[in-house]
Amino acid sequence: MSHDRLEHLRKLNRTRFKRHTGIPRNIRRDGTRPEPARTLQEGVPTVTDGDTLVIRGVKVRLHGIDVPESTQQCLRTGKTYGCGREAASALADLVRNKTVTCIRKDTDRYGRLVGVCTVGGTEVNR
Template identity: 55%
Template sequence: MRRLIFLLVVLFVISAHEAVAEIAGRGSVIDGDTIEIRGERIRLYGIDTPESSQLCDLDGQRYRCGQQAALALADKLGEKTVRCAAKDVDRYGRTVAVCFVGGEDINRWMTFQGWALAYRKYSLDYVDAEDEARVAGRGIWRGAFEPPWEWRKEHPRGGATRP
């Protein structure tokens, strides 16, 4: 019985440690809401950005808004150290985390700049930042776009199409 209790305590401590694990290092951008640090893929928690091949519309002109989102994230990260607080692991095995550069929440920054939407299915943490970006007409809010989750349903292979 003591062994069982000891084993349960050890498992609890390990799982609690993993839930608050910090990942830090230089971040490489995979797409607008995914980075990699030291070989570990990290999905930014609570936000969703246009897919890499997704097109949006600005004044009647199509542009690759997913690529623009990724470029905005890359510019923000630069060569700085990124610190991510792990919250979960998604179905693709990626760590889901809130990440920071110089103490600034980059998930919030991407949403505030208008390159990400609050992913309400998983979190309401960034709804206020999305509202501010929409009102100010920043990022994808400057024109027409399809929410990324809807776009993925219609384009399971990721092909670029008109918004």
């Protein structure tokens, strides 16, 4: 086998190994992520749940926010209520018919932009 052919097979094998490691491509070998580009997403959003907006077709998860899922039920004074729906409704009230500006902080494992968003100078993530 020629040296060039052997080198080609080695490169191919290394590429295959990288593809099948199960490590997302945006994670470095040392386990850190590169600093994401500071993407700006701006527009009037729709709310999908209490911590996710869609702005111009781009899903934006609110950085540092974890709320119940839309269908999740919780207990309050011994009674069950739709806490997930309540969280989504509160976010919708905050951003309804307003321009929201989000700056990318990260990208989650599903490829969604994770950002800090503001509406009228008020940070939505707080």
